[in-house]
Amino acid sequence: MARRATIADVAALANVSSATVSRALSGNYPVAESTRARIEAAVSELGYVANAQARALAGIPTRTVGIIIQEIVDSFYAFVARGVEQEAAASGRLCLVCCTHGDPRQELAFLDLLHEQRADAVILVGGSISDKRHAGEVMARGKSLRDTGSLLIHCGRATPSEDIAAVEYDNGGGAFAATDHLLTNGHRRILYLGGPKRFSTSVDRLEGYKRALASRGIEVDPELIQLGALGQRFGYERLKAVLAEGRLDFTAIFAANDNTAVGAYQALDEAGLRIPEDVSVVGYDDIPVAALLRPALTTVNIPLEEMGRRAVRLAVAHGNEYADAYSVSSHNVRLGTHLVLRDSVAPARKKRRQ
Amino acid sequence: MARRATIADVAALANVSSATVSRALSGNYPVAESTRARIEAAVSELGYVANAQARALAGIPTRTVGIIIQEIVDSFYAFVARGVEQEAAASGRLCLVCCTHGDPRQELAFLDLLHEQRADAVILVGGSISDKRHAGEVMARGKSLRDTGSLLIHCGRATPSEDIAAVEYDNGGGAFAATDHLLTNGHRRILYLGGPKRFSTSVDRLEGYKRALASRGIEVDPELIQLGALGQRFGYERLKAVLAEGRLDFTAIFAANDNTAVGAYQALDEAGLRIPEDVSVVGYDDIPVAALLRPALTTVNIPLEEMGRRAVRLAVAHGNEYADAYSVSSHNVRLGTHLVLRDSVAPARKKRRQ
DNA sequence: TCTCGCATAGCAAGCGCTTACATGATTTCG
DNA sequence: CGAAATCATGTAAGCGCTTGCTATGCGAGA
Structure with a gap:
């Protein structure tokens, strides 16, 4: 294996000092055109590739x-x-x-x-x-x-x-808007699905949901709040469990994010419930899958x-x-x-x- | 802004040489337990964080x-x-x-x-x-x-x-299997959709398609081979164009990858064609969206x-x-x-x- | 008791680069 | 035409780390 060429090798071949090579390569200092040409020739002859570590060590940001x-x-x-x-x-x-x-x-x-x-x-x-x-x-x-x-x-x-x-x-605002949209559509019992309790993101979204309900004078039913995790798997399993139990009635679901909504779609599908005829669903994030789902998912876009x-x-x-x-x-x-x-x-x- | 602590600072504080600090930290050489303890104390007191660049320059792989x-x-x-x-x-x-x-x-x-x-x-x-x-x-x-x-x-x-x-x-083999599956299902006119001509991946998949047809003595109709690009957009637009022209008849589509198939789904949907009743579709790659599509997409899994x-x-x-x-x-x-x-x-x- | 060997730890070179400072060669202008 | 300014380049220090070699101190075996 060839020893890696260094700036000194280039300098020797181009018959200049390594300082000049450095200057020519960085472009931070003027170098005579003829010198530059010789240096460039040497660089490509030797296949020289600068060493980012050495450069960083000498005080240049690592980029x-x-x-x-x-x-x-x-x-x-x-x-x-x-x-x-x-x-x-x-x-x-x-x-x-x-x-x-x-x-x-x-x-x-x-x-x-x-x-x-x-x-x-x-x-x-x-x-x-x-x-x-x-x-x-x-x-x-x-x-x-x-x-x-x-x-x-x-x-x-x-x-x-x-x-x-x-x-x-904005998590709270988006959740408010999503919930409000459901409320405007006449939904009163909205299942909140997903989100670990200890992340602020989840907390904020849940807070938006509650605030929207409050703004219409609707009391929050703690049973409708199904926290735990995020994601397709959680959405599917938790909703399946809820549906199996059959105790809760709700006409809409606010999934804490789109992936959770994907899981909800599956559970709903398996339970023979149609979206949106039987249950409306909104998500959060607006990742590409939201548009691909059938029916396409109404959701909150985050840039x-x-x-x-x-x-x-x-x-x-x-x-x-x-x-x-x-x-x-x-x-x-x-x-x-x-x-x-x-x-x-x-x-x-x-x-x-x- | 505090100057960043170096190994020398740690050495001074722990009252040892920098070589010893280096050895203690790397664990490549024995260091007395008491010394190590002093060094560790100094490290945390100073908030020392090793410099990967310096280490790399000294000949350690960058990892x-x-x-x-x-x-x-x-x-x-x-x-x-x-x-x-x-x-x-x-x-x-x-x-x-x-x-x-x-x-x-x-x-x-x-x-x-x-x-x-x-x-x-x-x-x-x-x-x-x-x-x-x-x-x-x-x-x-x-x-x-x-x-x-x-x-x-x-x-x-x-x-x-x-x-x-x-x-x-294996691109050729997967494409062969996919095409063969379609043939086994009685399809004879299979649209090959997507893939730039100049990538070997595409070439190999197309070759698999042709080989499968050949294995059943079916002649390849060049008109059924719709090359160009990959992806949802291409799949949608090209298939829409083909459908609009209405000249080609086919009962199945082999999309060069799943994203292209997603586009095909859209075009088929807009044209009022049902999958798989009117047109069968297979994809390639087996990315998650394949399972999410309705109907779920038959495709070739790549690990x-x-x-x-x-x-x-x-x-x-x-x-x-x-x-x-x-x-x-x-x-x-x-x-x-x-x-x-x-x-x-x-x-x-x-x-x-x- | 003396010497040898081992366990620790220090010294200093060197990794490849940048740049402050110094130097020589030109040019500029009064 | 000479001093000063300008330009191109060289010299060498230093960035923070690793490691080969060396030095020290100690217990053990003779």
């Missing part, structure tokens, strides 16, 4: 951003990651993508690993920072990152920490890609500020959501078919 | 793997990426994920960037290596990577280059995650071999595919409803 998500095959995260990736690529940055599969310990481990990698910024999507039991540790990492010129950006909800920037989106892009922009801005002068301001941005009407909601009928 | 895909929000790639990410994480490696959006120039740029990053290995999924016009450039990168102790691994099809490892999967995992394993094996002794063997692995029967195929009827 790398980390992103920590739960699952890459989950459209929600994939779209955020896509926004991050696009915006990062646009500024010549590379993305380090880490998947926690929902394990907070993994999340912390990745946070450390990304710090070791000296990522310019790390973007945490829906982190366990909104989980009381882990928030402290995450925030400590955020501070550590911040103290050393990097930045932790949380996508999902602002944190109590000054050191962590945030790109928020996921935009969220990712904004996060990177925050990171870049932070980097620039930091270059100009020391700055501690970490801006938050807040994104709106909107209801997307499709075919899964119909006016409530008097009595659900049994 | 980083690059993966180049087209689209992170495309389930096909997402599942491969997931396999890569899982296997990488299992061996403590981080993933640099790059999306080309189908642009071969991007692909080359990422290949260079990942080489600069000194990724232990780079995994290219369905690269333009199977595109004659770019194969040369990609192979040059593969050789360059290989020459310097790294490895380029291609997922999709073996390459003519000795320097590039491959994790292949996507497994592909990603295997690629990483190849990389790790290469790294180990290389550690032991110089070795030039680059193994290829080949994965099978199988037909997944669902509800989108029915026996052919005499005449398609017009």
Whole structure:
């Protein structure tokens, strides 16, 4: 195996000093045209490829951003990651993508690993920072990152920490709108399906649901609130159980996210219930599957890609500020959501078919 | 902003040399228990976080793997990426994920960037290596990577280059099986929908289709072969056009991948054609949407995650071999595919409803 | 008691790059 | 025409870490 060519090899071949090669390659300093040409020839003759590690060690930013998500095959995260990736690529940055599969310990481990990698910024999507039991540790990492010129950006909800920037989106408002839409269609008994209790995202959505009911003077029936997890599997199993028990009557379902709604569709289908004739359904997230479902799912759109892009922009801005002068301001941005009407909601009928 | 603590700071505080700190932290050399304790105390007091760049520069592998895909929000790639990410994480490696959006120039740029990053290995999924016009450039990168102790691994099809490892999967066989299934159901006029001509993947699938027809002595009607692109949009638009023209008669469709089939479903739906009563459909890839479609799509399963995992394993094996002794063997692995029967195929009827 | 060997730990070189500072060659202009 | 400014390039220090080699202190065997 050939020893990898270094800048010194290029310098020797081009008959200049390594400093000149560095200058020619970075373009940060003027270099005579003839010299540059010789250097370029040497580069391609030797197949020289710069060493990013050495460069980083010499004080150049790594041009790398980390992103920590739960699952890459989950459209929600994939779209955020896509926004991050696009915006990062646009500024010549590379993305380090880490998947926690929902394990907070993994999340912390990745946070450390990304710090070791000296990522310019790390973007945490829906982190366990909104989980009381882990928030402290995450925030400590955020501070550590911040103290050393990097930045932790949380996508999902602002944190109590000054050191962590945030790109928020409106959960309460979207849930209110979705529930209100159901109410407007005459539904009074709406099953709330999914969402672990300890994530703020879930808490906010549930709060929106309750607020919508309250705004019409409808009392919340705790039995109609079926918390637990998120996702197709949970949606299917829990709704199947509820249906099997047959005790609860409801004419509509508000699924805490689209994947949960997918599960609900299955359970409804198996129970011989038609959407929306027998039961109306709304979801949350507006991932592609929502439009593919039959009937197409009415759901709340979150600008996921935009969220990712904004996060990177925050990171870049932070980097620039930091270059100009020391700055501690970490801006938050807040994104709106909107209801997307499709075919899964119909006016409530008097009595659900049994 | 606090200067970042270095190993020297830790050493000073713990009253040892930096060499000892390094040894204590890496665990590669014995260090007295009492010393280790002092060092650990110093580390946490200072909030020391190792610098991966410095470590890499000193000759330690970066424990980083690059993966180049087209689209992170495309389930096909997402599942491969997931396999890569899982296997990488299992061996403590981080993933640099790059999306080309189908642009071969991007692909080359990422290949260079990942080489600069000194990724232990780079995994290219369905690269333009199977595109004659770019194969040369990609192979040059593969050789360059290989020459310097790294490895380029291609997922999709073996390459003519000795320097590039491959994790292949069977396109021809799957397409044969899918087509054969349709033939067994009595279909004789099968529309082949989608796939750019210049990718080997597409070529192989089309070849499988033709081979299946040939095996039953059926002549291939070139008009039934609708090439162009892949994806929902293409599937929808092309099929809509074909249907609008109304000249072609066929009783089944073989979509070159599932996303294309999704588009076909839409077009069929809009044309008032029922699946599978009027037209049978099969897809390829077996991404989750296939099971979600109504009727659920019969398709060819590719072990996507497994592909990603295997690629990483190849990389790790290469790294180990290389550690032991110089070795030039680059193994290829080949994965099978199988037909997944669902509800989108029915026996052919005499005449398609017009 | 003396020497040898082992367990620890320190010293310092070196990984490949950037850049402040120094140097020589040209040009510019009073 | 000479001093000063300008430009292109070289010199070398330093980024933070690892590790080969060396030094020290100690118990053990002779």
